[in-house]
Amino acid sequence: MDFASATKRCLIWLGQPSTRDRQIMAAVGWNVRAIEADQTAQIGMRGNETVVVCIDTRSLDADVLSQAEQLALTHPDLPVLAIVDPRTRTDQDVQRLLRTCTADVSLPLQTNTLQRALEECSAHASSRSHGPQANAIDMLLGQSQAMLEVRARLHQYGPIALPVMICGETGTGKELAARALHELSSRAEGPFVAVNCGAMPTNLIQSELFGHERGAFTGATTRRIGHFESAHGGTIFLDEIGDLPLDAQVNLLRVLQEGSLQRVGGSQPVVVDVRVIAATHIDLHRAVDAGNFRNDLLFRLDVLRLQMPPLHKRGDDIELMAHHFLSDFRDDHPATIARGFSPAARRSMAAHAWPGNVRELLNRVRRAAVVATASMISEEDLGLDTGAQVASGLDSARVHAEHETLIETLRETGYNVSACARKLKVSRVTIYRLCRKHGLSLEQLRN
Ligand SMILES: Nc1ncnc2c1ncn2[C@@H]1O[C@H](COP(=O)(O)OP(=O)(O)OP(=O)(O)O)[C@@H](O)[C@H]1O
Numbered sequence: 421m422d423f424a425s426a427t428k429r430c431l432i433w434l435g436q437p438s439t440r441d442r443q444i445m446a447a448v449g450w451n452v453r454a455i456e457a458d459q460t461a462q463i464g465m466r467g468n469e470t471v472v473v474c475i476d477t478r479s480l481d482a483d484v485l486s487q488a489e490q491l492a493l494t495h496p497d498l499p500v501l502a503i504v505d506p507r508t509r510t511d512q513d514v515q516r517l518l519r520t521c522t523a524d525v526s527l528p529l530q531t532n533t534l535q536r537a538l539e540e541c542s543a544h545a546s547s548r549s550h551g552p553q554a555n556a557i558d559m560l561l562g563q564s565q566a567m568l569e570v571r572a573r574l575h576q577y578g579p580i581a582l583p584v585m586i587c588g589e590t591g592t593g594k595e596l597a598a599r600a601l602h603e604l605s606s607r608a609e610g611p612f613v614a615v616n617c618g619a620m621p622t623n624l625i626q627s628e629l630f631g632h633e634r635g636a637f638t639g640a641t642t643r644r645i646g647h648f649e650s651a652h653g654g655t656i657f658l659d660e661i662g663d664l665p666l667d668a669q670v671n672l673l674r675v676l677q678e679g680s681l682q683r684v685g686g687s688q689p690v691v692v693d694v695r696v697i698a699a700t701h702i703d704l705h706r707a708v709d710a711g712n713f714r715n716d717l718l719f720r721l722d723v724l725r726l727q728m729p730p731l732h733k734r735g736d737d738i739e740l741m742a743h744h745f746l747s748d749f750r751d752d753h754p755a756t757i758a759r760g761f762s763p764a765a766r767r768s769m770a771a772h773a774w775p776g777n778v779r780e781l782l783n784r785v786r787r788a789a790v791v792a793t794a795s796m797i798s799e800e801d802l803g804l805d806t807g808a809q810v811a812s813g814l815d816s817a818r819v820h821a822e823h824e825t826l827i828e829t830l831r832e833t834g835y836n837v838s839a840c841a842r843k844l845k846v847s848r849v850t851i852y853r854l855c856r857k858h859g860l861s862l863e864q865l866r867n
Pocket residue numbers: 559560561562588589590591592593594595596597659701741778779782
C-alpha cells in the first residue's frame with residue numbers, strides 16, 4: 421500500500437475505536453483519528469486529506485448522538501459512514517441517524533464492503549469540493565423589498581472599483597454579499613480572500629494580513645505571504661473590521677493609501693492591487709468616538725455602504741428560505757422524512773426574533789430535518805416556542821425595538837450583563853429574562 425496516499429485519507433471516529441477497528445481501517449487504507457464529544461468544532465481538513473466521519477452505532481450514547489447532530493449542523497458537507505450492528509437497525513435512534521449518513525456498513529466489518537462504502541463517501545466528498553460553485557448572487561435568497569434593494573445595490577456597486585462597507589447583524593449574509601460584489605466585479609477571475617479580523621490572535625494579526633520575512637520573529641522559519649498578497653488581483657473581505665487593533669489599523673491605512681505593503685521584518689515595499697470590502701456589526705462611528713477606531717481609516721473604507729437587513733425585517737423571505745434550506749438538506753440526505761413545515765411551525769418562524777438571523781434559520785432547519793419524525797416539521801423540531809403568538813402591528817414593532825435595543829446594548833457593553841443592565845437602567849435579572857424572551861444565548865453571542 422502507498423503510505424503517502426493512506427495518510428491522506430482520514431476517518432474521524434466519534435467515540436473510541438478499538439485496536440482491531442484501527443487495524444481493519446488501516447487495511448483498507450484509512451487513518452483513524454478519534455475525537456472526544458466536545459471536539460467536533462475542531463474537525464477540519466489538513467492539506468489534501470479526504471475526511472469521512474465514522475459513527476459507530478455500537479457505542480451510540482447521548483454524547484455520540486449529539487456529536488453527530490452537531491456535525492450535521494457545522495459540517496453539512498462532510499460524508500458520514502455509519503457502522504451498524506444488524507440487531508439495532510430497527511432502533512429509532514439508529515434509523516434517524518442513518519437517514520443523515522452517506523453510507524453504512526453492517527458488522528462484522530468486511531474489508532470489501534467497507535472499501536466500497538468508503539469509496540462512496542470519498543466520491544461524495546470530492547463531488548462536494550470540486551463540484552460547480554454556485555454564484556453568490558444566486559445563493560442570496562429573498563424576494564422581500566429589503567432584499568430586492570440589497571440585490572440592486574450589489575449590481576450597482578459590484579463593477580465600481582471602490583471599497584464597500586457592509587453593515588449588519590451577525591448572520592445576515594455579509595460575507596455572501598461580499599462574494600457577490602467580487603463576482604460582479606472585473607476582478608471576478610482573481611482571488612477572493614475572506615479574513616475574520618476578530619478571529620486572529622492579536623500578536624499575529626500583522627503577519628497574517630501583511631506576511632512576514634524569514635526570521636522576523638521567533639518561529640518565523642520561512643517567509644510567508646499574508647492575506648493581502650494572496651488577494652492580489654482580487655478582493656479581500658475584512659470581516660469584523662471593528663476588531664482590528666489600532667496598530668494594524670495604521671498599517672491597513674498605509675496599504676490603502678499607498679497601494680503597497682511591507683511584510684513584518686521586511687524593508688522592501690510590495691505592490692498589491694486589492695479591492696477592500698469590510699464588514700461590521702458594530703457602529704464604527706461610535707467606535708471612532710470611543711477612540712477604538714481610526715477616523716481616517718473609516719473614511720477610506722466607508723465609501724460605498726451596503727446595509728444587510730436583519731432577518732425579522734424580511735417578511736415572507738423567512739419561509740421561502742426555510743423551504744429552500746430544507747430542500748437542500750433533502751438533496752444531501754435523501755432519506756430525510758421531513759418535507760415541509762406545519763402551520764404552527766410557520767407561525768412560530770414568522771414570530772421569532774431571529775437574533776442569529778439567516779445562520780440561525782439555516783441551523784434550526786437542518787437540526788429540525790434531522791430530528792423530525794413526521795413529514796411536517798413542527799415548532800418543537802425547530803426548537804421554537806410552542807404556541808408562540810404572532811405579534812402584529814404595534815406589538816410586533818415593540819418586540820423588535822426591544823430586541824434591537826437589547827442586542828445593541830449587549831454588544832456595546834461587550835456582552836457584560838451588569839454593564840448592559842446599568843446602561844438600560846434595569847436589573848440584571850431583567851436582562852436575563854429579556855435574553856430568554858428573545859431567544860438570545862449570551863454564551864453564543866460572546867463566542
Ligand atoms: N439571503 C440569503 N440566502 C441564503 N443563504 C443566506 C442568505 N444570507 C445568508 N445566508 C447564509 O447564512 C449563513 C451566514 O451568512 P454569512 O456568513 O454571509 O453572514 P455574516 O453576516 O457574514 O455573518 P457574521 O457577521 O457572523 O460573519 C451562510 O451559510 C450563508 O450562506
